[in-house]
Amino acid sequence: MSKLMQLNKNKIQQLRKHKCWSQDELAAASNLSIRTIQRVEKTGNASLETVKAVASVFEVEPLYLQSNKDIENVTFNFLCKYSWIAAFALSSVFFGLWIVDILIPTLKGADFNNQYKIHGDFRYLDFGGISFFAGFALLGVNLFIEFLNRKRMTGRVTVNSEAD
Numbered sequence: 001m002s003k004l005m006q007l008n009k010n011k012i013q014q015l016r017k018h019k020c021w022s023q024d025e026l027a028a029a030s031n032l033s034i035r036t037i038q039r040v041e042k043t044g045n046a047s048l049e050t051v052k053a054v055a056s057v058f059e060v061e062p063l064y065l066q067s068n069k070d071i072e073n074v075t076f077n078f079l080c081k082y083s084w085i086a087a088f089a090l091s092s093v094f095f096g097l098w099i100v101d102i103l104i105p106t107l108k109g110a111d112f113n114n115q116y117k118i119h120g121d122f123r124y125l126d127f128g129g130i131s132f133f134a135g136f137a138l139l140g141v142n143l144f145i146e147f148l149n150r151k152r153m154t155g156r157v158t159v160n161s162e163a164d
Contacts, residue, residue: 004045006045006066007044009041015058019058084135088135091132098128
Protein backbone atom coordinates (compact mmCIF):
# COMPACT_ATOMS: atom_id res chain seq x y z
CA MET A 1 0.00 0.00 0.00
CA SER A 2 1.36 3.41 -0.92
CA LYS A 3 2.13 6.04 1.65
CA LEU A 4 -0.53 8.69 2.20
CA MET A 5 0.24 12.36 1.69
CA GLN A 6 -1.55 15.26 3.34
CA LEU A 7 -3.09 17.64 0.81
CA ASN A 8 -4.70 21.02 1.26
CA LYS A 9 -8.32 20.02 0.77
CA ASN A 10 -9.43 23.65 0.48
CA LYS A 11 -7.12 24.22 -2.50
CA ILE A 12 -8.51 21.16 -4.25
CA GLN A 13 -12.09 22.27 -3.67
CA GLN A 14 -11.27 25.78 -4.89
CA LEU A 15 -9.60 24.47 -8.04
CA ARG A 16 -12.54 22.18 -8.71
CA LYS A 17 -15.08 24.96 -8.19
CA HIS A 18 -13.00 27.33 -10.33
CA LYS A 19 -13.50 24.91 -13.23
CA CYS A 20 -17.20 24.60 -12.27
CA TRP A 21 -16.81 20.84 -11.85
CA SER A 22 -18.70 18.53 -9.59
CA GLN A 23 -16.85 15.81 -7.71
CA ASP A 24 -18.10 13.35 -10.35
CA GLU A 25 -16.59 15.45 -13.14
CA LEU A 26 -13.26 15.72 -11.33
CA ALA A 27 -13.26 11.96 -10.78
CA ALA A 28 -13.92 11.33 -14.47
CA ALA A 29 -11.28 13.84 -15.62
CA SER A 30 -8.64 12.36 -13.34
CA ASN A 31 -9.58 8.69 -13.88
CA LEU A 32 -10.20 8.29 -10.14
CA SER A 33 -13.25 7.01 -8.32
CA ILE A 34 -15.79 9.42 -6.90
CA ARG A 35 -15.08 7.91 -3.47
CA THR A 36 -11.39 8.84 -3.81
CA ILE A 37 -12.27 12.44 -4.65
CA GLN A 38 -14.71 12.61 -1.74
CA ARG A 39 -12.07 11.26 0.65
CA VAL A 40 -9.43 13.68 -0.59
CA GLU A 41 -11.76 16.67 -0.22
CA LYS A 42 -12.94 15.52 3.20
CA THR A 43 -9.68 14.41 4.85
CA GLY A 44 -6.90 15.69 2.59
CA ASN A 45 -5.31 12.22 2.57
CA ALA A 46 -4.21 10.91 -0.81
CA SER A 47 -1.75 8.45 -2.30
CA LEU A 48 1.05 9.69 -4.53
CA GLU A 49 -0.79 8.37 -7.58
CA THR A 50 -3.92 10.31 -6.62
CA VAL A 51 -1.89 13.47 -6.06
CA LYS A 52 -0.29 13.14 -9.49
CA ALA A 53 -3.66 12.52 -11.18
CA VAL A 54 -5.36 15.50 -9.52
CA ALA A 55 -2.36 17.79 -10.13
CA SER A 56 -2.32 16.75 -13.78
CA VAL A 57 -5.99 17.57 -14.26
CA PHE A 58 -5.57 21.03 -12.73
CA GLU A 59 -2.23 21.54 -14.50
CA VAL A 60 -0.34 22.34 -11.30
CA GLU A 61 2.68 20.83 -9.61
CA PRO A 62 1.87 18.12 -7.04
CA LEU A 63 3.73 20.18 -4.42
CA TYR A 64 1.17 22.96 -4.88
CA LEU A 65 -1.60 20.65 -3.64
CA GLN A 66 0.22 19.60 -0.49
CA SER A 67 -0.92 20.92 2.84
CA ASN A 68 0.83 24.07 3.97
CA LYS A 69 0.66 25.26 7.52
CA ASP A 70 -0.38 28.87 7.77
CA ILE A 71 2.51 31.17 8.62
CA GLU A 72 0.67 32.28 11.76
CA ASN A 73 0.43 28.67 12.93
CA VAL A 74 4.12 28.07 12.25
CA THR A 75 5.06 31.25 14.12
CA PHE A 76 2.84 30.33 17.07
CA ASN A 77 4.35 26.84 17.24
CA PHE A 78 7.85 28.33 17.08
CA LEU A 79 7.07 30.74 19.91
CA CYS A 80 5.57 27.98 22.02
CA LYS A 81 8.50 25.67 21.40
CA TYR A 82 11.24 28.20 22.22
CA SER A 83 9.58 30.59 24.69
CA TRP A 84 11.43 28.90 27.56
CA ILE A 85 14.73 30.12 26.09
CA ALA A 86 13.42 33.69 26.09
CA ALA A 87 12.32 33.32 29.73
CA PHE A 88 15.77 32.05 30.77
CA ALA A 89 17.46 34.85 28.81
CA LEU A 90 15.23 37.42 30.51
CA SER A 91 16.06 35.99 33.92
CA SER A 92 19.77 36.21 33.06
CA VAL A 93 19.34 39.88 32.18
CA PHE A 94 17.54 40.62 35.46
CA PHE A 95 20.12 38.71 37.52
CA GLY A 96 22.93 40.49 35.67
CA LEU A 97 21.38 43.90 36.28
CA TRP A 98 20.93 43.05 39.95
CA ILE A 99 24.61 42.15 40.22
CA VAL A 100 25.75 45.32 38.42
CA ASP A 101 23.29 47.80 39.93
CA ILE A 102 22.80 46.45 43.45
CA LEU A 103 25.32 43.82 44.53
CA ILE A 104 28.62 45.30 43.29
CA PRO A 105 27.97 48.82 44.67
CA THR A 106 26.83 47.25 47.96
CA LEU A 107 30.04 45.20 48.17
CA LYS A 108 32.00 48.41 47.59
CA GLY A 109 30.35 49.99 50.62
CA ALA A 110 27.12 51.54 49.28
CA ASP A 111 23.95 51.28 51.33
CA PHE A 112 21.91 48.29 50.14
CA ASN A 113 18.50 49.95 50.60
CA ASN A 114 19.76 53.18 49.01
CA GLN A 115 20.79 51.25 45.89
CA TYR A 116 17.21 50.05 45.49
CA LYS A 117 15.89 53.60 45.96
CA ILE A 118 18.30 54.89 43.29
CA HIS A 119 16.80 52.41 40.83
CA GLY A 120 13.18 53.22 41.71
CA ASP A 121 12.73 50.24 44.05
CA PHE A 122 12.82 47.93 41.04
CA ARG A 123 13.13 44.36 42.30
CA TYR A 124 15.52 42.70 39.88
CA LEU A 125 15.63 39.48 41.86
CA ASP A 126 11.85 39.19 41.96
CA PHE A 127 11.51 39.53 38.20
CA GLY A 128 14.58 37.39 37.61
CA GLY A 129 13.20 34.64 39.82
CA ILE A 130 9.76 34.78 38.25
CA SER A 131 11.14 34.61 34.72
CA PHE A 132 13.53 31.82 35.77
CA PHE A 133 10.70 29.68 37.15
CA ALA A 134 8.53 30.59 34.16
CA GLY A 135 11.35 29.27 31.95
CA PHE A 136 11.34 25.97 33.82
CA ALA A 137 7.55 25.76 33.58
CA LEU A 138 7.60 26.50 29.84
CA LEU A 139 10.38 23.96 29.33
CA GLY A 140 8.36 21.35 31.23
CA VAL A 141 5.26 22.06 29.15
CA ASN A 142 7.33 21.88 25.96
CA LEU A 143 8.84 18.53 26.96
CA PHE A 144 5.42 17.16 27.87
CA ILE A 145 3.97 18.24 24.50
CA GLU A 146 6.92 16.65 22.69
CA PHE A 147 6.36 13.46 24.70
CA LEU A 148 2.67 13.38 23.75
CA ASN A 149 3.48 14.05 20.08
CA ARG A 150 6.02 11.22 19.99
CA LYS A 151 3.62 8.91 21.77
CA ARG A 152 0.87 9.79 19.27
CA MET A 153 3.24 9.28 16.31
CA THR A 154 4.36 5.95 17.71
CA GLY A 155 0.70 4.95 18.04
CA ARG A 156 0.10 5.84 14.40
CA VAL A 157 3.04 3.76 13.25
CA THR A 158 1.72 0.80 15.21
CA VAL A 159 -1.77 1.18 13.70
CA ASN A 160 -0.35 1.52 10.16
CA SER A 161 1.92 -1.49 10.53
CA GLU A 162 -1.03 -3.62 11.65
CA ALA A 163 -2.99 -2.56 8.55
CA ASP A 164 -0.14 -3.56 6.18
